[in-house]
Amino acid sequence: MNGTISDSESSMKSATELVVERPGEFARLNYLSVHHGVRSWLLTKDHKRIGLLYLFTILIFFLIASVAAALMRIELVTPQPKLVTSETYNKLFTIHGVLMVWFFLIPSIPTVLGNFILPMMIGARDVAFPKLNLLSWYIFVAGGALALWSLLHGGVDTGWTFYTPYSTTYANTHVISMAAGVFVAGFSTIITGMNFMVTTHKMRAPGLTWFRLPLFVWSLYATSLIMVLATPVLAITLALISVERFWGVGIFDPKLGGDPVLFQHLFWFYSHPAVYIMILPGMGVISELITCFSRKPIYGYAWVGSASMAIAVLGFLVWGHHMFVSSQSVYAGMVFSILSFLVAVPSGIKVFNWTATLRKGSIHFATPMLYALGFIGLFTIGGLTGLFLAALAVDVHVHDTYFVIAHFHYIMVGGMVMAFMGGLHYWWPKISGRLYPELAGKLAAMITFIGFNLTFFPQFILGYLGQPRRYHVYPPEFQIYHVLSTAGASILGVGYLMPLIYFIWAWKHGRVAGPNPWRATGLEWQTPSPPPEHNFEQTPVVRGPPYSYSAEKDVDLDVASI
Amino acid sequence: MDRFRLFPPQASTTSHEVDALFFALTLISLFFMVVIFLPIIFFSVKYRRGSPADRSNPRSGSFLIESGWTIGPIFLSLGLFAWGAVAYFRMERRPANAIDVQVVGRQWMWKLQHAEGKREINELHVPVNTTVAMTMTSQDVIHSFFVPAFRVKQDVVPGKYTGEWFKPTRTGEYHIFCAQYCGTQHSRMIGRVVVMEPAAYERWLKSGEPTESIVQTGERVFHDRGCSGCHAPNSQFHAPLLQGLYRNPVPLVNGTMVTADDQYLRDSILQPGKQITAGYQNIMPSFAGHLSEEEIMQLIAYLKYIGNQPPASQ
Structure with a gap:
């Protein structure tokens, strides 16, 4: 691989120079301007427009789920209830979990950045099945509508985990419609995953071999594999819940002859791999950001790429670590514990390689890089606390406490959401053709980082003290940590609102970006911003590996001053 | 200072075992945070854009280094796994010569009965330095019997019996929490364990109405x-x-x-x-x-x- 670097540098250099010659140019005939009207959006088959449709849709769910979180955090300032009843509180954490997991985190990077960038990254005109791509958005919206219907008719109080027999026999809320919403949305995930896999196999530009693929493509491929293989199990599980709840067929409730622990096996067989659906694409984004902003090829390309695949495969074999106190057999627990320790190794490999990539770089601290560095910090803490949960004896104590809550928020929010924000800032000039205000961006990244840590670090301590999750009221000695957490959440809220405001502003008023403001090497930067309807005027030809950056040459990145 | 307490009381033999592993994991985590965060900060300063640092001959990988940070953590993982597994095995095996307590969970209370026949609701009186073994089931949904001070937790599952044991080492009152979400009043399905001196426990056992075993x-x-x-x-x-x-x-x-x-x-x-x-x-x-x-x-x-x-x- 090393032998081809000089070759690729010359080709990339010429490509880069080609686009730098026209700085500040706004592509007049682009995917946004070529068609007009609501109809042109609702019937579009353009992967870029579909990516934006997804962005708009998941933002709505993110906002609803965030409001639910905010209400919970306000309620938890005092040990005794002040704001809502226990019934409402339980519905709040259910809606927060269901919407964040299935209607924000799982679709976030794949359907927005993946849809927009993946075909351009591999030099393709579109995804392999553009009509299916649009269909998957409609299915997603239908699933979301069912979930919202359930919410508006009183909500669900089972928790996002739908544990039986509570969900099948005892809950008096709209379990079936909520489960149906998730069931339907799952098909959207499956179609998207399949579409990405076929696209990656069949649509790569000439010369773009598997080991020349950007790591974001590798991570999306690994994610798609999980989406296609795991999501059907979730669909089956949710269908079984509805069958037991509606017809009283004994599957999970022991009173009907069922086994409640069977549900947990089925649910986590999907939901643990789903955790990797929620983090792998983020890792891919980070590989793009770290290389671009340290002007270096990635350290250990093959190891970082293979780590994604290793995580995707091993991730299917660790579901039982959610069940160490469930009455699962002791020996099963041991197998799941050891596999869970092993799945941490490829994640570690990624972190080490990102760190090594910085060495001898020329590091630009632009907003996306701040998010990327924040990601590494928070993901490392999230990953290391995962070891506590894999260790059987310690898990017994911290299982179902705030320690678990803190751990997975460090991965899901500290990891995935930071990566999503970093990626959104990085590709924003490509998406909109304009720069976001850089100073505001840096400020938002730092506010998010500080707010996040203040929100979730105290929850590790709370968890070890014994505060169980999903508690509406709690003993007064835990109050101080809840107050800190709520204070952090309000800072975090500011960190999320700022980009929302300046992205909307920059859409019309931001400075024109030009094709390649970051002087990045990916194929997506070798076409005007915003890109034309079919991405490239000529199909690009790839002659070398990705990330042919050189740190020895000092380059100016084009960022907006404020 | 009591408001900023960092650790729950250590009130059982198990709590010492679990905490020892917890501290080891904390130390290992701190070690990894140092070996990851220090280089990131160091490189960020040294190789910030425009700094005069030497950037010649960058490496894009090394099989030896990659193998090192793959294999090293694997061995460390195996050690941590074994430590956690041995302790877990002990926690899951019901010891001989224990005081028996029967526990039935329901929405939203704990019903407990001692072998001597004495019944309690949301409270469990036990003698210090004596092993107590509980047999538990639920009459409705899944609950979980959690005593943070003892570092023990076990789901209480309808349709089957699960066991949980502990040996208290300090007298006092400790929280019982239901740790598995069980419906509206889940957060009120709480109680306390009262650990007593053996003599006081005997007196308590004989107090009140005489009961059959x-x-x-x-x-x-x-x-x-x-x-x-x-x-x-x-x-x-x-x-x-x-x-x-x-x-x-x-x-x-x-x-x-x-x-x-x-x-x-x-x-x-x-x-x-x-x-x-x-x-x-x-x-x-x-x-x-x-x-x-x-x-x-x-x-x-x-x-x-x-x-x-x-x-x-x-």
Whole structure:
């Protein structure tokens, strides 16, 4: 691989120079301007427009789920209830979990950045099945509508985990419609995953071999594999819940002859791999950001790429670590514990390689890089606390406490959401053709980082003290940590609102970006911003590996001053 | 300072074991944070854009280094796994010579009964420095019996028995939490463990109304519910005898063997057709819905008691 670097540098250099010659140019005939009207959006088959449709849709769910979180955090300032009843509180954490997991985190990077960038990254005109791509958005919206219907008719109080027999026999809320919403949305995930896999196999530009693929493509491929293989199990599980709840067929409730622990096996067989659906694409984004902003090829390309695949495969074999106190057999627990320790190794490999990539770089601290560095910090803490949960004896104590809550928020929010924000800032000039205000961006990244840590670090301590999750009221000695957490959440809220405001502003008023403001090497930067309807005027030809950056040459990145 | 307390009280033998592993994991995490975050900060400063640092001959990988940070963590993982597994194995094995407590969870309370017959709701009195072993089940949804000060937790699952044990080392009052979400009043399904000096515990046990022991209650249920009509040694009916049964192998009609543990006894009462003893017909009616969880536990306590007696001849 090393032998081809000089070759690729010359080709990339010429490509880069080609686009730098026209700085500040706004592509007049682009995917946004070529068609007009609501109809042109609702019937579009353009992967870029579909990516934006997804962005708009998941933002709505993110906002609803965030409001639910905010209400919970306000309620938890005092040990005794002040704001809502226990019934409402339980519905709040259910809606927060269901919407964040299935209607924000799982679709976030794949359907927005993946849809927009993946075909351009591999030099393709579109995804392999553009009509299916649009269909998957409609299915997603239908699933979301069912979930919202359930919410508006009183909500669900089972928790996002739908544990039986509570969900099948005892809950008096709209379990079936909520489960149906998730069931339907799952098909959207499956179609998207399949579409990405076929696209990656069949649509790569000439010369773009598997080991020349950007790591974001590798991570999306690994994610798609999980989406296609795991999501059907979730669909089956949710269908079984509805069958037991509606017809009283004994599957999970022991009173009907069922086994409640069977549900947990089925649910986590999907939901643990789903955790990797929620983090792998983020890792891919980070590989793009770290290389671009340290002007270096990635350290250990093959190891970082293979780590994604290793995580995707091993991730299917660790579901039982959610069940160490469930009455699962002791020996099963041991197998799941050891596999869970092993799945941490490829994640570690990624972190080490990102760190090594910085060495001898020329590091630009632009907003996306701040998010990327924040990601590494928070993901490392999230990953290391995962070891506590894999260790059987310690898990017994911290299982179902705030320690678990803190751990997975460090991965899901500290990891995935930071990566999503970093990626959104990085590709924003490509998406909109304009720069976001850089100073505001840096400020938002730092506010998010500080707010996040203040929100979730105290929850590790709370968890070890014994505060169980999903508690509406709690003993007064835990109050101080809840107050800190709520204070952090309000800072975090500011960190999320700022980009929302300046992205909307920059859409019309931001400075024109030009094709390649970051002087990045990916194929997506070798076409005007915003890109034309079919991405490239000529199909690009790839002659070398990705990330042919050189740190020895000092380059100016084009960022907006404020 | 009590408001900023960082660790829960250490009040059982298990709590020391779990905390030792917790501290080891914390140290290892700090180590990794140092070896990751320090280079990031160092490189960020040294190789910030425009700094005069030497950037020549950058490396894009090294098989040796990659193997090092792959294999090193694997071995460390195996060590941590073994430590956690050994401690877990001890936590999951019910020790001999323990005080028995029966626990039934329901939305939203804990019902507990001591072997001597004394009942409690949301409270558990136990003597210090004595092993206490609980047999637990739920009459509705899944609950979880969590005592943070003891570092023990176990789901309480309807339809089956789970066990949890601890040996308190300090007198005092400690939280009981339900840790598995169980519905509207989940966060109010709480209670306390009161760890007492043995003498005070004996006094507490004898206070209040005199009670019959669980075994005596179980014997009464055995006769009142008609079990003795078939299963007594002098019965007219062809039913298995229960003396000497407990913890012994039972041959089944399908040719397999099963050990007569608590779960087997429970299943035989509620689903008599599930495992039919070799040489017998399935003529027993199911008692599902006719016996409360407490009564089933009392019956089993009685069956254990006669199960340890020598087998009677028919």
